[in-house]
Amino acid sequence: MEVPSTIAILAIAVLGLLPGVPGEKCYRLLVGRDWREDKWQTTLRLLGFSVAGLAIYAASAPYLRLPIPPYLVPAKLQSITTATANEIGIALIGQALGGVVAALVAAGAVRAIAVAAARTAYLSAWDHFVNVSVKNRWVVVSMKSGDVMLGWVNIADTSVKAEERDVVLNEPAVFNAASGKYVALAYSAVFVPGSAVASIGAVADPNDVRKIPPGEVVTQEAGNHAINVQPS
Numbered sequence: 001m002e003v004p005s006t007i008a009i010l011a012i013a014v015l016g017l018l019p020g021v022p023g024e025k026c027y028r029l030l031v032g033r034d035w036r037e038d039k040w041q042t043t044l045r046l047l048g049f050s051v052a053g054l055a056i057y058a059a060s061a062p063y064l065r066l067p068i069p070p071y072l073v074p075a076k077l078q079s080i081t082t083a084t085a086n087e088i089g090i091a092l093i094g095q096a097l098g099g100v101v102a103a104l105v106a107a108g109a110v111r112a113i114a115v116a117a118a119r120t121a122y123l124s125a126w127d128h129f130v131n132v133s134v135k136n137r138w139v140v141v142s143m144k145s146g147d148v149m150l151g152w153v154n155i156a157d158t159s160v161k162a163e164e165r166d167v168v169l170n171e172p173a174v175f176n177a178a179s180g181k182y183v184a185l186a187y188s189a190v191f192v193p194g195s196a197v198a199s200i201g202a203v204a205d206p207n208d209v210r211k212i213p214p215g216e217v218v219t220q221e222a223g224n225h226a227i228n229v230q231p232s
Contacts, residue, residue: 017043019092020050023099030107032127032159049106053099057091066094126165129200130156138203141169143196148175150182150203154189165194 024046054069061068069091070084080088122128134153141149151169158165172190173182204214212218 016050017046018050019053019095020046020048020099022096023049023053023101023103026100027103027107028159030104031110032122032124032131049099049102050095052102053095053097056098056101057094060098061091061094067091069095124159126162127158129202130158134200134202137205139169140201140203141167141192142198142200143192144198145196149173149190149192150175151190157194160194163195165197167192167194167197167200 024042027045027049057066058069058072060066067087067090070087071091122131130153134156137152138150139153141151143149149169149172151172154168154170156165156167168189168191170189171184172187173184175181176183204210
């Protein structure tokens with residue numbers, strides 16, 4: 001039995017995983033990524049997008065008058081000519097595009113299931129918060145130092161550990177305890193490192209549909225779970 005050479009192993013890895021990279025990037029962009037995910041899970045998804053992309057390209061190639069992937073026909077790889085190399089390049093690009101189509105379908109299915117199950121399509125609460133909860137809203141950022149800032153979220157790092165969730169705030173303002181008001185800073189934007197953040201809250205909009213209006217006091221009766229709302 002012939003042992004595969006290093007070049008052959010690298011070729012298998014390239015043909016097996018590389019075409020799935022664009023699909024994986026697209027999937028992460030739409031659904032997010034769980035930073036706790038094991039590497040084997042990412043590798044398996046890459047392989048899945050690559051194989052799905054190959055199937056989509058191979059099925060559509062005859063109709064589009066494109067070459068069948070030469071690496072599906074071992075005889076063609078015994079002597080690689082310029083024409084064969086061109087066919088390999090075209091097939092890899094087509095396979096990658098097919099992987100993107102597969103990723104879009106997978107992301108759409110995840111979102112559809114999330115809607116049907118009344119759950120978020122994102123893989124973590126932080127990703128959902130950044131992509132859904134803070135859109136077009138002021139946010140209040142409580143710092144571990146005790147300072148409190150107000151602003152618009154411009155960019156927030158997602159799919160990373162808690163201490164790496166850096167945020168860029170536009171139109172930043174700092175809470176002044178003496179006046180009880182937020183005072184705008186002379187900056188258009190400010191970088192807030194995730195390691196310095198204690199919590200972030202999205203400010204309610206007057207048009208929000210809420211069960212409990214802002215400013216009302218919520219109390220719980222002893223002995224049962226009934227919630228009473230009392231005007232403040």
